[in-house]
Amino acid sequence: MNGKFERQLTVEEFKKLKDSFKKAKLFDMDDEYPTMVADLPSISLLQTKKGKTKCVRGNEKMPDAWEHSADLMQEIYKNGEWKLLEKYPDDAPNPRTQKEDANIYEEIIIEPVAGVSLPQWFRTMAPYGIRLINRISADLNLWLITYDLDHNEPKLMLDIIKNDPAIKSAEFNKRIEPRDH
DSSP, X not given: OOEEEEOOOOHHHHHHHHHHHHHHTGGGSOSEXXXXXXXXXXXXXXXXXXXXXXXXXXSSSOOHHHXXXXXXXXXXXXXXXXXXXXXXXXXXXXXXXXXXXXXXXXXXXXXXXXXXXXXXXXXXXXXXXXXXXXXXXXXXXXXXXXXXXXXXXXHHHHHHHHTOTTEEEEEEEEOOOOOOO
16 A cells, blocks of 8 residues: 555454553563564554553564554454545655655654653654754754654655654755855
């Protein structure tokens, strides 16, 4: 599926998922379970509870409760009616080589919510390979970040950050050209 989709869970699906995440105790797990196999696809499970988000990423040799939650998410994904919200182009350019577009897809400007601990936020987002590039403005609380492009699609990454309760705003950085006077 190429794009941004949504669907409403049934009451039964939501209860099963909630129980599964409760049993998994994601907040007690390590953030990442690395593997020695470089090409294995990974799965990230995110849970937000009381304003805090925990992401656990892995692909093999995961705790049984995590495996159960991941399997349940796959089952829900496969068995539902999904509504397309935004179609991503099938021939989307590689963000690393895209020059015509003003967006710099590998860089995102974020404005955290006042009082958010950025070091803690970066630890939470580590499974996405999010790293700080630079502080853009102390007065406006704007920060330039990057992320792991090999494992994260740019528009989906931007959506994840925009929907994070710790982030007030987020947008791709833009290329600019100097004006001629």
